[in-house]
Amino acid sequence: MDVKPVIAGVDGSKDSGRALKWAADYAQQAGAPLQALITWEVSTLYGDTFSGEWDSTAVEQKHREVAEKLVSDTLGGGAQVDVRVEKGNASEVLVRESKDAQLIVVGSRGFGGFRGMLLGSVSHHLVTHARCPVTVMQHEKG
Known part of the structure; x- marks a missing residue:
């Protein structure tokens, strides 16, 4: 029987680092594999604001580097x-x-959060729509 993974949503922010650390501790205790998941998307651009093609391989590589650095800095x-x-x-x-x-x-807020918000848009959406339990790490005040 395959053990379902523990997934830490990461974006390079301090909150996602705290979420990754907590997820790693939980996964170890549960005997579960740990995944650090980072996402990216191309914003819709209109008119002449963008010309050329997106190099999705380069974008994915940059995001992988951010996630791998967070993993290394947080977990060794x-x-x-x-x-x-x-x-x-x-x-x-x-x-x-x-x-x-x-x-x-996940962290309570990533880079897109507004100061003072308890939950960011991603954590709020996840808590209300996920098909598994969700843990949201509260951001540190300061």
């Missing part, structure tokens, strides 16, 4: 973590992945 170099990069809206990707996870862990 020997951590057993499957780093995944998925194209798409973070909320939608995490909800989709929740059907095959035993737990998803």
Whole structure:
């Protein structure tokens, strides 16, 4: 029987680092594999604001580097973590992945959050739509 993974949604923020650390501790205690999942999407651009093509390979590689640095900085170099990069809206990707996870862990706010908000848009969406339990790590005040 395959053990469902614990997924930590990461974006390079301090909150996602705290979520990753908590998820790693939980996964170890549960005997579950750990995945660090980072997402990316191309914003819709209109008119002449963009010309040319997106190099999706380069974008994915940059996001992988951010996630791998967060894993290394947070858990050390020997951590057993499957780093995944998925194209798409973070909320939608995490909800989709929740059907095959035993737990998803995210920070309360990533880089897009407004100061003073208890939950960011991704964590709020995930809490209300995920198909598995969700843990949201509260941001540190300061």
